[in-house]
Amino acid sequence: MNPKAQNRGAAIDLEQVSKAYGAFKALDGVSLRIEPGEFMTLLGPSGSGKTTTLNVIAGFTDVTSGKLLVGEKSVVGVPAHKRNIGVVFQHYALFPHMTVDRNVAYPLRLRGVTGAERERRVRHALDMVKMADFGHRYPSELSGGQQQRVALARAIVFDPPLLLMDEPLGALDKKLREWLQLEIKRIHRELGTTFVYVTHDQEEALVLSDRIAVFNRGAIEQIGTGRELYDEPATLFVGKFVGDSTVLRGPAATSGGETAIEISGQKVATAKRLANGGKPVMLLRPEKLALARPGAGNDGRNRLTGRIGEAIYLGSGSKYEVDLADGSKAIVRSTLEAQSFAIGDEVDLLFAGSDVKLLADDDKADLTLT
Amino acid sequence: MEMKPLTRVMLGLVCLLVAIWLVAPTLVVVPMSFNENKSLAFPPQGFSWQWYENFVTNPDWSNSFLNSLKVASIVAVVATVLGTLAAFGLDRMKARPANLLRMLMLTPMVVPGVVLAIGIYAVYLDTRLVGTLLGFVLAHTILALPFVLIAVSANLEVFDKRLETAAASLGANALTTFRTVTLPLIAPGVMSGLLFAFATSFDEIVVSLFITNPYLKTLPVQIFASITRDADPTVAAVGTILLCATTLLIGGGMLLLGRERKGAS
Numbered sequence: 001m002n003p004k005a006q007n008r009g010a011a012i013d014l015e016q017v018s019k020a021y022g023a024f025k026a027l028d029g030v031s032l033r034i035e036p037g038e039f040m041t042l043l044g045p046s047g048s049g050k051t052t053t054l055n056v057i058a059g060f061t062d063v064t065s066g067k068l069l070v071g072e073k074s075v076v077g078v079p080a081h082k083r084n085i086g087v088v089f090q091h092y093a094l095f096p097h098m099t100v101d102r103n104v105a106y107p108l109r110l111r112g113v114t115g116a117e118r119e120r121r122v123r124h125a126l127d128m129v130k131m132a133d134f135g136h137r138y139p140s141e142l143s144g145g146q147q148q149r150v151a152l153a154r155a156i157v158f159d160p161p162l163l164l165m166d167e168p169l170g171a172l173d174k175k176l177r178e179w180l181q182l183e184i185k186r187i188h189r190e191l192g193t194t195f196v197y198v199t200h201d202q203e204e205a206l207v208l209s210d211r212i213a214v215f216n217r218g219a220i221e222q223i224g225t226g227r228e229l230y231d232e233p234a235t236l237f238v239g240k241f242v243g244d245s246t247v248l249r250g251p252a253a254t255s256g257g258e259t260a261i262e263i264s265g266q267k268v269a270t271a272k273r274l275a276n277g278g279k280p281v282m283l284l285r286p287e288k289l290a291l292a293r294p295g296a297g298n299d300g301r302n303r304l305t306g307r308i309g310e311a312i313y314l315g316s317g318s319k320y321e322v323d324l325a326d327g328s329k330a331i332v333r334s335t336l337e338a339q340s341f342a343i344g345d346e347v348d349l350l351f352a353g354s355d356v357k358l359l360a361d362d363d364k365a366d367l368t369l370t
Numbered sequence: 371m372e373m374k375p376l377t378r379v380m381l382g383l384v385c386l387l388v389a390i391w392l393v394a395p396t397l398v399v400v401p402m403s404f405n406e407n408k409s410l411a412f413p414p415q416g417f418s419w420q421w422y423e424n425f426v427t428n429p430d431w432s433n434s435f436l437n438s439l440k441v442a443s444i445v446a447v448v449a450t451v452l453g454t455l456a457a458f459g460l461d462r463m464k465a466r467p468a469n470l471l472r473m474l475m476l477t478p479m480v481v482p483g484v485v486l487a488i489g490i491y492a493v494y495l496d497t498r499l500v501g502t503l504l505g506f507v508l509a510h511t512i513l514a515l516p517f518v519l520i521a522v523s524a525n526l527e528v529f530d531k532r533l534e535t536a537a538a539s540l541g542a543n544a545l546t547t548f549r550t551v552t553l554p555l556i557a558p559g560v561m562s563g564l565l566f567a568f569a570t571s572f573d574e575i576v577v578s579l580f581i582t583n584p585y586l587k588t589l590p591v592q593i594f595a596s597i598t599r600d601a602d603p604t605v606a607a608v609g610t611i612l613l614c615a616t617t618l619l620i621g622g623g624m625l626l627l628g629r630e631r632k633g634a635s
Binding site: 058059060079080081082084085086087089091093094095096097106107110111154155158 | 530532533535536537538539540541542543546547550551554555
């Protein structure tokens with residue numbers, strides 16, 4: 001197997017894909033273009049439609065309506081076993097009655113690859129996931145992380161132009177997960193195939209992906225790079241789901257190009273306004289917020305009073321939860337050099353109007369967060 | 371909890387008594403088969419191999435033994451194939467109709483054998499199946515099927531269906547998936563179903579008594595006929611042979627299963 005001769009991976013197009021179970025719409029008009037060789041993560045809470053989307057691409061689930069193209073060819077109605085797509089499952093799904101070698105050789109047997117060629121490709125795939133020494137073991141003799149690496153080898157050994165991964169690290173502990181994330185990134189680079197990765201862990205999505213599609217309630221809220229989602233969330237849901245955030249809600253007033261929100265009698269303002277109407281709310285990232293002792297000099301920044309509810313020392317800095325006057329919570333990250341505060345301290349919360357993300361309020365944004 | 375010595379001894383004694391009670395009838399048969407006189411008296415007198423000799427040389431005995439072997443083998447295969455397919459089908463059906471169908475297929479286990487026998491006999495008279503191989507196979511398959519169904523269903527219950535999804539993603543169609551993934555993993559259930567089916571047919575007596583005729587007798591029918599006609603210790607010899615055979619079969623099966631499990635785990 002010559003790595004250079006491998007295909008670059010298949011493009012995937014979903015156009016207005018819907019999947020209904022009776023009255024319940026698991027997918028509601030999902031459109032998504034995944035480029036050849038791209039690492040695309042489908043991110044969202046459970047029940048948001050990300051796994052359904054993966055199952056639709058894999059052929060485990062039929063679409064109710066819409067178009068689905070893999071490698072520019074429609075695969076609607078093509079059964080899973082004819083799609084030639086690699087799938088890695090959260091529960092590993094290794095065949096317990098076969099050794100590691102036989103598991104990895106399974107898709108090759110089905111494709112009529114025999115003898116030395118099959119042997120060589122099994123070796124190569126196991127080498128790639130660093131499991132070459134475990135060929136004669138049975139899956140039950142391996143740890144979870146080892147099993148998942150074998151499952152990965154089995155899913156790439158037949159050179160599929162597309163690899164789907166459904167929360168593959170969900171059952172593993174944190175350290176192992178972080179190490180395997182880097183392994184998966186490396187394998188993606190070496191193979192050059194298209195990867196579609198499902199997770200509910202936004203940190204994992206940020207580590208792995210070229211682009212991320214954020215799912216909520218059977219639809220995509222936003223597609224973009226991790227930086228785009230963090231810096232320029234298109235919806236309140238995305239802003240809250242990707243990264244930590246503080247949301248300021250209250251009676252809003254728009255005059256000229258400026259929007260002001262009143263929180264328990266204190267007014268905060270930004271020189272922005274909502275383009276598409278709706279009730280404006282302010283979203284702030286933790287590093288854009290600063291804390292000060294009450295009444296410290298006014299520098300023209302927005303100011304809200306609050307009280308430290310929780311102080312967490314992170315090593316590289318501190319994270320504070322501040323209880324605001326209206327009962328909501330603000331999350332503040334401060335660097336090592338900054339002043340430190342204790343639980344119960346009265347503080348002023350400071351932020352510049354230009355750092356505010358002004359978004360339309362959306363009650364769906366809260367409900368699906370668990 | 372630590373047991374008092376006396377409690378332990380009492381417990382051991384009770385267990386021993388129950389064990390003796392359970393195996394006593396079986397163990398009575400063995401010495402009787404070596405009886406020197408033509409009598410089923412216990413304890414037996416003297417020692418001789420003549421009843422074993424009679425079993426092998428007397429065509430009444432050897433033919434009925436071969437008949438039973440033939441019927442039971444065919445029944446085992448037919449019932450295992452049908453029962454496995456039925457269990458697989460029921461496993462993939464919606465729960466309500468599946469449970470209904472399952473109950474229907476298990477009725478031969480709860481319906482009194484005599485009732486079943488009368489029904490079968492009535493039908494066989496019309497269709498001229500009395501005393502035929504086909505007749506025995508059909509009747510015994512009805513009785514053996516529930517055992518296969520139960521054994522295979524129990525295995526399918528714990529079988530991880532997600533493995534079939536994985537096989538599909540790797541390129542296996544439904545039939546290949548069944549052959550290479552599902553069947554090997556439910557094989558213990560299928561094998562024990564096969565053994566149960568064979569045993570059910572091999573020692574079936576009630577229905578067999580109704581549908582037998584002088585041209586086709588199975589071993590249990592021959593034993594029953596012999597023992598009601600005269601006190602022939604050959605039945606004891608047959609019993610001893612069967613005891614040894616089943617012990618070997620079941621013991622071997624369990625050994626095989628144990629080894630398999632070790633290999634897989």
